Amino acid sequence: MTTQRVAIITGGSSGIGRATTVALAKEGVKVAVAARRAKEGEETVQLVKKAGSDGIFVKTDVANEDDVRLLVEKTIKKYGRLDYAFNNAAIGERMTPLVEQTSDVFDQIMNVNVKGVWLCMKYEIPQMLRNSGGGAIVNMSSGAGVVGFPQMPIYIASKHAVLGLTKSAALEYAKSGIRINAVAPGGVETDMLKETIGDNHQFLETFKSMHLIGRIGDPEEIANAVAWLLSDKASFVLGHTLLVDGGIISR
Numbered sequence: 001m002t003t004q005r006v007a008i009i010t011g012g013s014s015g016i017g018r019a020t021t022v023a024l025a026k027e028g029v030k031v032a033v034a035a036r037r038a039k040e041g042e043e044t045v046q047l048v049k050k051a052g053s054d055g056i057f058v059k060t061d062v063a064n065e066d067d068v069r070l071l072v073e074k075t076i077k078k079y080g081r082l083d084y085a086f087n088n089a090a091i092g093e094r095m096t097p098l099v100e101q102t103s104d105v106f107d108q109i110m111n112v113n114v115k116g117v118w119l120c121m122k123y124e125i126p127q128m129l130r131n132s133g134g135g136a137i138v139n140m141s142s143g144a145g146v147v148g149f150p151q152m153p154i155y156i157a158s159k160h161a162v163l164g165l166t167k168s169a170a171l172e173y174a175k176s177g178i179r180i181n182a183v184a185p186g187g188v189e190t191d192m193l194k195e196t197i198g199d200n201h202q203f204l205e206t207f208k209s210m211h212l213i214g215r216i217g218d219p220e221e222i223a224n225a226v227a228w229l230l231s232d233k234a235s236f237v238l239g240h241t242l243l244v245d246g247g248i249i250s251r
């Protein structure tokens with residue numbers, strides 16, 4: 001009998017994180033859902049159970065080191081091992097001219113989007129090293145991690161930084177059997193996209209048309225790519241940035 005795999009997914013209370021949690025649950029993976037909102041996090045756990053697997057919600061702010069340490073400790077206490085992690089939680093940046101943006105917003109975005117990913121790997125990797133088969137991590141970057149875009153410089157910089165963290169970590173742990181990759185989606189229909197664009201419907205139409213496939217993506221389309229990167233089917237893939245972006249033209 002093969003051991004049932006265990007995953008941590010941050011930002012699992014909505015959007016791409018929730019869709020990925022459900023995709024992994026359908027493959028029998030047990031999931032620790034890490035997020036700040038308890039009601040939505042518990043709803044994701046119910047979806048995991050409906051999909052036939054098991055899960056726990058752990059209230060977590062990924063920018064807080066104690067929270068991240070406890071997230072990993074609680075996962076190990078409940079399931080005894082950690083095989084997969086999807087470090088997905090992030091916050092967006094309302095489109096704002098660079099010179100009008102504040103230091104507080106800079107610190108918030110960098111703390112969640114960059115420090116959060118680093119903290120997660122810092123506590124996940126030691127647990128994966130305990131497994132004879134190693135583990136796999138996917139960090140959430142973005143199309144914004146590979147190109148510039150006006151009026152979103154801090155978010156863009158944070159997603160570029162995620163790729164730097166991913167490539168460095170992937171090389172450091174390559175020999176230890178831990179594969180670390182990143183996913184870089186184009187526009188995806190989620191709360192974050194709505195909050196970023198606000199009521200600028202004209203921009204939404206322009207943004208959609210930048211995707212040569214003619215639409216923005218569904219969270220499930222990103223979830224499928226993450227599930228593949230985490231799986232043994234991607235056993236020779238590491239340090240890679242997988243664009244899942246409907247052929248976005250700014251590439």
Ligand SMILES: NC(=O)c1ccc[n+]([C@@H]2O[C@H](COP(=O)([O-])OP(=O)(O)OC[C@H]3O[C@@H](n4cnc5c(N)ncnc54)[C@H](O)[C@@H]3O)[C@@H](O)[C@H]2O)c1
Pocket residue numbers: 010011012013014015016017034035036037060061062063088089090091112140141142143144184185186187188189190191192193
């Ligand atoms: N939607 C898009 O168009 C798009 C495109 C490329 C990349 N992304 C990335 O996808 C990821 C998921 O975003 P989404 O689009 O599903 O939007 P979302 O707003 O539904 O998901 C973001 C999740 O992160 C959580 N989160 C935020 N700050 C947190 C913190 N400090 N601690 C713990 N959890 C926190 C939120 O509560 C939420 O559950 C993000 O990293 C985002 O940058 C989104």
